[in-house]
Amino acid sequence: MITKIPELHPKDLLFPPYNLSxxxxxxxxxxxxxxxxxxxxxxxxxxxxxxxxxYLVSEKLKS
Known part of the structure; x- marks a missing residue:
């Protein structure tokens, strides 16, 4: 079974909890x-x- 990867807008990574520049x-x-x-x-x-x-970057940053 193929699972779809969710999407995350890049600007969401600029704000908490990620706070990337x-x-x-x-x-x-x-x-x-x-x-x-x-x-x-x-x-x-x-x-x-x-x-x-x-989305994949956000998951990696959480761990």
Whole structure:
């Protein structure tokens, strides 16, 4: 059985309980700081793959 990976918007990782900086989040996801800022201020929307990656990052940060 294949399980779907939930999605998490990248800007959620910038706030508690994660508190990542835009620079750190950009480095983790392999994107520019300006891309992260575009997501944060709703100028652009992240792709589904990025949202799924953010969920996996959030799970790793919890452990």
């Amino acid at each position: 835009a620079d750190n989040l950009a480095a983790l996801l392999g994107v520019s700081k300006y891309t992260v800022e575009s997501w944060r201020y709703n100028r652009r929307s992240p792709q589904t793959a990025i949202k799924k990656l953010c």
